[in-house]
Amino acid sequence: MSDLNTTTEPQIPVDPLAQWGESAPRGGRAVLNRMLKGDGKVPLFLGQTLIKSLRDQGYNSTTSALCEFVDNSFQWGAEEVRVYIAQSKRDKSIRIVVVDNGGGMTPAGQRVAMSFGGSMAYEARTGISRFGMGMKTAGLSISPTVDNYTWQEPRAYYNVTLDVNEIGSKRDNTLEVPEPQLNDDLPSDLVDILTKPTSWPKNSHESQTLLATSRDELPGCLGNSGTIVYLSDCDRLSYKKEQTLAEHAIKEMGRVYRRFISQGKRLYVNNRLVEAFDPTYQMPTGRHARVEGLTETRSRLIFSRILEIPVSDNETAPTTRVTVKLFALPYEAWSSLSRKVLKNDLQVYGDSTVSFVRNDREVDIGATVRALGINKHSSNNWLRVEIDFTGEADEGFGIASNKQGVRLRDFAAEKIRELLEEPLAALRKELAELRTKHAALKSVSTVSEAERRATGAEGVQAESLPTEALTDDQKADLEKNLQALAIGLKRDDETDEQVFDRIKKSKFLTRTVHDDYHPFFDSEYKYERIILTVNTAHPFYQKVWEPLETLAKASAAGTAGEDEDAEANPNTSNTVTEALVGLQMLFFSLARTQAQLAAQDKDGDRKPLFKRFRKEWSDNLERQLQSGLNADE
Numbered sequence: 001m002s003d004l005n006t007t008t009e010p011q012i013p014v015d016p017l018a019q020w021g022e023s024a025p026r027g028g029r030a031v032l033n034r035m036l037k038g039d040g041k042v043p044l045f046l047g048q049t050l051i052k053s054l055r056d057q058g059y060n061s062t063t064s065a066l067c068e069f070v071d072n073s074f075q076w077g078a079e080e081v082r083v084y085i086a087q088s089k090r091d092k093s094i095r096i097v098v099v100d101n102g103g104g105m106t107p108a109g110q111r112v113a114m115s116f117g118g119s120m121a122y123e124a125r126t127g128i129s130r131f132g133m134g135m136k137t138a139g140l141s142i143s144p145t146v147d148n149y150t151w152q153e154p155r156a157y158y159n160v161t162l163d164v165n166e167i168g169s170k171r172d173n174t175l176e177v178p179e180p181q182l183n184d185d186l187p188s189d190l191v192d193i194l195t196k197p198t199s200w201p202k203n204s205h206e207s208q209t210l211l212a213t214s215r216d217e218l219p220g221c222l223g224n225s226g227t228i229v230y231l232s233d234c235d236r237l238s239y240k241k242e243q244t245l246a247e248h249a250i251k252e253m254g255r256v257y258r259r260f261i262s263q264g265k266r267l268y269v270n271n272r273l274v275e276a277f278d279p280t281y282q283m284p285t286g287r288h289a290r291v292e293g294l295t296e297t298r299s300r301l302i303f304s305r306i307l308e309i310p311v312s313d314n315e316t317a318p319t320t321r322v323t324v325k326l327f328a329l330p331y332e333a334w335s336s337l338s339r340k341v342l343k344n345d346l347q348v349y350g351d352s353t354v355s356f357v358r359n360d361r362e363v364d365i366g367a368t369v370r371a372l373g374i375n376k377h378s379s380n381n382w383l384r385v386e387i388d389f390t391g392e393a394d395e396g397f398g399i400a401s402n403k404q405g406v407r408l409r410d411f412a413a414e415k416i417r418e419l420l421e422e423p424l425a426a427l428r429k430e431l432a433e434l435r436t437k438h439a440a441l442k443s444v445s446t447v448s449e450a451e452r453r454a455t456g457a458e459g460v461q462a463e464s465l466p467t468e469a470l471t472d473d474q475k476a477d478l479e480k481n482l483q484a485l486a487i488g489l490k491r492d493d494e495t496d497e498q499v500f501d502r503i504k505k506s507k508f509l510t511r512t513v514h515d516d517y518h519p520f521f522d523s524e525y526k527y528e529r530i531i532l533t534v535n536t537a538h539p540f541y542q543k544v545w546e547p548l549e550t551l552a553k554a555s556a557a558g559t560a561g562e563d564e565d566a567e568a569n570p571n572t573s574n575t576v577t578e579a580l581v582g583l584q585m586l587f588f589s590l591a592r593t594q595a596q597l598a599a600q601d602k603d604g605d606r607k608p609l610f611k612r613f614r615k616e617w618s619d620n621l622e623r624q625l626q627s628g629l630n631a632d633e
């Protein structure tokens, strides 16, 4: 075994940059070598390497990076912003353009804007811009080249390009933003994107509203001032396909910029106008309000409170106003909508319990906010919290320069958590009660289905149910009795008249009792009606009837299942519902048979026999259902 410490090999002169990676910029290598020799000044930022590193700022998605451009457009006065995600049919490469009709920049302003830290709103806390980083880091996170065009009069386009590879090859110790170049026209590939339909959305004539339809028309349509960011070499995207990218952008941006859109700002993605989506269901112009068949379009505001939250952890820190709102979704009006509508159109299950809005722009939304004691759970599906703050509260909300999420610090979270605790618990309880009530109503509606069908079958039965010839007095008495019966069978969704009407029409009725000593079912023939009683205390109900009902509900297409991951399965649902209806008819037919046999009974001993039969059967069934639970017994 050789001793490593006693090696006699001559020391190889070590390349100080031996650990640099293959793809490190050559210019940067030269500059660093020079610096290490003590040659020349060392800038605070090593441009050749830093610009490459900034490509990895870590945006959650292509959409969240693109939001940086839209942020700037709205901040700097745009009334209309257009995002293009255009895929080449030939090589599938994707180019991205964001164009606005805002104020544009002067050439000097543009040059500053393209430098890292360069901003016209540095450390401002009232708008979206604050860090002087967004446009550059977001652009680079998607493409190694970021082209900026800006104009403050028609056909005078100033252009600055940041090109990571070009900058990386430079050998200067200090690097400068290139000087803006004035052009009276835009490059053809860019003009094409701005004047021709993108390949998605399809049916471009109907679904795409073009900015301009020709090169000649374009300058007029671009207006007197505006800005374009052009990413011509997108090599880092969250999805490969134009359609997926665009759909994601439409969905997210409609929510992120809901306030801007509802104030009349126009935002397009691939020539399609983006509608506002309000996860709190308050905006009359929100997309949810146009979902077909809604009887209620608004959530209910439970409360809106303004809290004074310290701007930093410092005890003497000043405070800033944060508004916290709690909403309840219209459960009663919406829960019977189809799953598709609830999930896709209304996005009830979209993990959007808590939305954080900074200076009118949503910076985060989620189902779990641990700092506020809120965890993803189905009991939160039907409530929403919206928290509004300004840039003053950035430290407390942990806003990073890419503004794509909050990380609440405890000094800010504490008061909000305290405020929400009780009302949230109360609302959850209220919603849970509504759910239970609703589930009960639903189960009765399958019961009604069996009653309806059994009544319908009366016309084809070989022997009709026994009737009595009634006198007028008896008829009046029957009416009274039916009215009394109706009170006991009334469902929550019925009026007195409706239940009476239902009972008068139906030959078969079902009710439930909860009684430990009652057989699992009971039936009587009374007032010319078969009345079936199901005992919810018997294991038959708990092991057979109720599970079938739950299964039918869980797999029901067109019902509001509470488990958002469970996919609706209409086939299973129909089968299970049919099984339940069939099971009930088994009892109806048995009851009917007994009623027939009892009517033919001369001696009057059949009724007590049937009663005993039910009791014995019930006990036998109970013992059988309970056995086998513990195999050793």
Ligand SMILES: Nc1ncnc2c1ncn2[C@@H]1O[C@H](COP(=O)(O)OP(=O)(O)OP(=O)(O)O)[C@@H](O)[C@H]1O
Binding pocket: 068, 072, 073, 076, 100, 102, 103, 104, 105, 113, 114, 118, 119, 120, 121, 122, 128, 129, 130, 131, 132, 133, 134, 135, 136, 226, 227, 401
């Ligand atoms: N669409 C635009 N119209 C006009 N000016 C713009 C536009 N986009 C960027 N600018 C200018 O460029 C500057 C730099 O933008 P950038 O997004 O990099 O940083 P910021 O918006 O100032 O801060 P943040 O990092 O918070 O986004 C802005 O301050 C603004 O002056």
Ligand SMILES: [Mg+2]
Binding pocket: 068, 071, 072, 128, 129, 130, 133, 134, 135
């Ligand atoms: Mg910005």
